[in-house]
Amino acid sequence: MTTSAPRLRSSEWFDTPELYGWLRKAAFMAEGYGPEAYDGKPIIGICNSWSELTHCNAHLRGLAEAVKRGVWQAGGFPMEFPVMSLGEYNMRPTTMLFRNLMSMEVEESIRANPLDGVVLLGGCDKTTPAMLMGAASADIPAIMVTGGPQLNASWRGETLGSCTDCRRYEVELRAGRITQEDWSDLQTCIVRSPGHCMVMGTASTMAAVSEAMGIALPGNGAIPAADSRRLRLSELAGRQIVSLVRDDLRPSRVLTPQAFENGIRTLHAMGGSTNAVIHLTAIAGRLGIDLPGSLFDALSRSTPFILNLKPSGEYLMEDFFYAGGVGALLREISPLLHTEQMTVTGQTLGENIGGAVNHNADVIRGIESPMNAEGGLAVLNGSLAPTGALIKPTAASESLMTHEGRAVVFEDHDDLFERIDDPDLDVTPRDVLVMRSSGPIGGPGMPEWGFLPLPKKLLVGGVRDMVRLSDARMSGTAFGTVAVHVTPESAAGGPLAAVRNGDRIKLDVPNRRLDLLVEDREVERRLSESPPARPIHKRGYAAMYARHVMQADRGCDFDFLLG
Ligand code: FES
Numbered sequence: 001m002t003t004s005a006p007r008l009r010s011s012e013w014f015d016t017p018e019l020y021g022w023l024r025k026a027a028f029m030a031e032g033y034g035p036e037a038y039d040g041k042p043i044i045g046i047c048n049s050w051s052e053l054t055h056c057n058a059h060l061r062g063l064a065e066a067v068k069r070g071v072w073q074a075g076g077f078p079m080e081f082p083v084m085s086l087g088e089y090n091m092r093p094t095t096m097l098f099r100n101l102m103s104m105e106v107e108e109s110i111r112a113n114p115l116d117g118v119v120l121l122g123g124c125d126k127t128t129p130a131m132l133m134g135a136a137s138a139d140i141p142a143i144m145v146t147g148g149p150q151l152n153a154s155w156r157g158e159t160l161g162s163c164t165d166c167r168r169y170e171v172e173l174r175a176g177r178i179t180q181e182d183w184s185d186l187q188t189c190i191v192r193s194p195g196h197c198m199v200m201g202t203a204s205t206m207a208a209v210s211e212a213m214g215i216a217l218p219g220n221g222a223i224p225a226a227d228s229r230r231l232r233l234s235e236l237a238g239r240q241i242v243s244l245v246r247d248d249l250r251p252s253r254v255l256t257p258q259a260f261e262n263g264i265r266t267l268h269a270m271g272g273s274t275n276a277v278i279h280l281t282a283i284a285g286r287l288g289i290d291l292p293g294s295l296f297d298a299l300s301r302s303t304p305f306i307l308n309l310k311p312s313g314e315y316l317m318e319d320f321f322y323a324g325g326v327g328a329l330l331r332e333i334s335p336l337l338h339t340e341q342m343t344v345t346g347q348t349l350g351e352n353i354g355g356a357v358n359h360n361a362d363v364i365r366g367i368e369s370p371m372n373a374e375g376g377l378a379v380l381n382g383s384l385a386p387t388g389a390l391i392k393p394t395a396a397s398e399s400l401m402t403h404e405g406r407a408v409v410f411e412d413h414d415d416l417f418e419r420i421d422d423p424d425l426d427v428t429p430r431d432v433l434v435m436r437s438s439g440p441i442g443g444p445g446m447p448e449w450g451f452l453p454l455p456k457k458l459l460v461g462g463v464r465d466m467v468r469l470s471d472a473r474m475s476g477t478a479f480g481t482v483a484v485h486v487t488p489e490s491a492a493g494g495p496l497a498a499v500r501n502g503d504r505i506k507l508d509v510p511n512r513r514l515d516l517l518v519e520d521r522e523v524e525r526r527l528s529e530s531p532p533a534r535p536i537h538k539r540g541y542a543a544m545y546a547r548h549v550m551q552a553d554r555g556c557d558f559d560f561l562l563g
Contacts, residue, residue: 006248009140010043013114024114038077042116042245044238046071046080047106047135049127054087056124056203059194059225060147063234067119067145070238076117076245078238083109086126096473097445099126099133099282100549100558101541106134115140117245119237123147123196123225125476128206129279132215136251136286137561141244143237143344144216146207148225149317150195155186161199162190164311164477167451175459195225198317199310201476205272206279211326212266213259214343215251218352221326224318243346252287258338260284262349264296266326268303268375269333271312271394273476274484277377282555288563293388293553297379297512304370305394306332308363311479312376312394315363323363327356332367380483382515383523384495384505388553389469389486389514391507395479397465401509403481404517405432405467409501412437413449413472421456429463432505436496438472439489440549440556442532444542450474450484467507469514471496471552483507483514485552491532492551498526 014021025035046067050060064080071078083105086095110118118138120131123146135142153160169186172178196203208221217237223230260280267276277296284291307329309315320329330337330353339350358364365371372394380389393401408431410416416435419425427433433452440446450472454463468482471489488494495516499505504517516523537543548558 008042008116010114010116042076042242043114044071044076044078044241044245045110045113045115045118046078046121047109047118047131048080048082048121049085049123049131050082050121051085051087053090054085054124054127055089055191056087056196057085057122057127057147060121060123063121063145063147063231066231066234067121067238070235071242074239074242076242079115081109081113086124086130088125094443094445094447095126096447096556097443097542097545099130100545100561102126102130103133104561106131107137110135110138110140117141117241119241120144121147123203125202125206125275128203128210129283132210132283133286133557136255136283137563139250139252141241141249142215142251143241143244144210144220145234145237146196146203146210146216146220148195148223148227148230149198149204150191151193151224151226152198152316152318153190153192155189159316160190161310161316162197162477163475164199164479166190167478171454171459171464174453174456193224193226197477199477200270200272200307200312200317202273202275204317205267205270205276205476208270208326209263209266209272209276209280212330213263214254214341214349217345218327219325222317222321223325224321240344244344247346249342249344249346254342254344255283255287256341257289259341260289260291261299262337262341264291264299265303265333265336266330268300268377269305269329270307271305271309271371271376271392274377274390274392275473275476277390278473278485278552278555281553282557285555285557286561286563293379296377300375300377300379303333303336303375304367305372305374305376306365306367306370308365308371311477312392313371319360319363323360324356324358327353328358329364331356332358332364335367378509378512380509380512380514382513383520384499384516385486385514386495387487387551389483391481391483391509393509396481400465400467400481400507402507403467404504404506405430407432407434407499407501407503407505409499410435413447416452420453423457425455425457427455427458429458429466431466432507433466433468434496434499434505435470435472436490436499438470439491440551441546442471442489442491444537444546446473446552446556448473448475450482451478451480452482486514487552489551493527493532495523497532498523500526
């Protein structure tokens with residue numbers, strides 16, 4: 001008995017008597033491909049977010065060529081196509097405003113074209129989650145290949161990482177401890193090679209979590225962008241995607257609830273970015289999987305933080321790679337993982353990490369000697385954050401984990417920058433800096449403004465951390481006692497809108513509380529007296545965004561894109 005190969009999705013575009021079936025073949029001929037190049041072969045899309053405006057992704061064309069080689073080797077037919085790119089430094093007001101738009105473009109580009117499988121090329125913070133969201137919705141076989149981290153930077157004998165150390169030295173500049181000349185000199189070397197930021201920021205976190213969830217190949221998380229092994233990984237992805245098409249292994253079979261739990265545990269074990277909580281929630285939402293804040297917090301309490309990387313530790317991604325990378329980290333925490341989960345290698349996660357070795361126990365700590373007994377993130381609730389807020393205790397000051405102080409309120413980002421360095425600002429180191437109007441609706445797009453600068457007069461006096469909170473996000477490269485994603489945001493009528501100068505605020509991380517110590521009735525009165533002004537966007541994408549974006553606890557996805 002013979003079994004016939006499953007019918008390829010792409011054949012529907014060509015095996016049709018309609019004129020367009022004929023024209024599509026003519027169009028391929030126009031690019032130099034006769035039917036023998038693709039007939040009966042899986043057509044593999046290479047979804048490329050390369051852009052010169054996104055320096056982290058500027059090398060992805062080279063990876064695309066490697067993917068193509070792999071696809072040809074395995075008997076597929078590669079077709080590269082562009083999607084929008086989200087460059088963290090260049091895009092204003094924030095790349096997060098456009099993450100959902102990019103995800104829609106990825107989804108519809110896949111859905112509309114004669115593709116049987118897709119390799120996704122991303123790297124900079126939002127490009128990886130946008131691609132995973134789009135691929136999850138389109139649900140044809142897919143492999144994520146990220147661009148890899150930059151090489152370690154070195155300045156005046158010190159090893160530095162972007163942009164944790166940019167932020168650290170900016171503070172020193174404002175405090176008058178380095179000169180403008182020093183600052184300019186640092187600028188020349190902080191981004192040393194292609195690739196994404198090389199601390200455990202959002203890009204590194206999403207690359208590593210993709211590997212842990214099984215949607216990226218082993219090695220994806222940490223191989224540096226400039227290392228030739230990144231090219232070989234890309235070539236392997238090209239070969240492997242052809243197998244996935246033959247096995248019909250789709251994202252919905254890989255990204256299961258258990259796979260997301262693996263991803264969340266990895267996030268906590270690495271001290272990863274707060275932004276990953278939003279992105280994982282959004283990707284899961286596309287597959288109809290709910291990831292409540294309580295799940296993130298429960299897994300944090302039972303996952304040791306074992307990766308000694310900035311901003312929570314000492315080392316950088318290049319060191320992580322030499323120590324064994326994500327595979328070695330996963331092997332350390334394997335008793336906590338669902339190792340039976342299927343991955344894009346066609347094997348289980350347990351099989352993937354079976355041979356992984358930890359070569360440096362100072363970079364990747366053992367589960368018995370962690371950096372911290374609990375994970376890198378804590379989910380807060382309380383009267384100031386009824387549906388949640390996040391803090392990264394591993395990158396915060398131990399002495400501020402339980403703290404009560406007087407609120408010093410800034411109405412928005414502009415107000416903050418106008419007044420923060422005012423010598424007459426009424427502020428002490430024990431106060432709590434509060435900023436609002438920075439959430440998904442208020443920002444709009446929930447910019448990374450949550451790393452509120454400290455008042456200059458306190459910096460000069462030696463203060464280096466205070467409790468700060470907002471409805472904004474914070475870069476994964478940032479640090480400090482900073483509560484972000486306060487939800488509901490002020491522009492949606494959350495209690496944050498009711499905080500006044502001088503109110504008492506209490507942060508209690510051990511008990512996961514963030515409270516405004518003001519009577520409920522008084523909060524309601526204030527909110528009813530001055531309802532928050534929603535920004536008015538009259539046209540275009542921004543208008544659609546403001547109408548449909550959900551709050552941070554729902555991943556900031558659009559309500560109409562849920563699976
Ligand atoms: Fe692209 Fe940091 S700027 S990852």
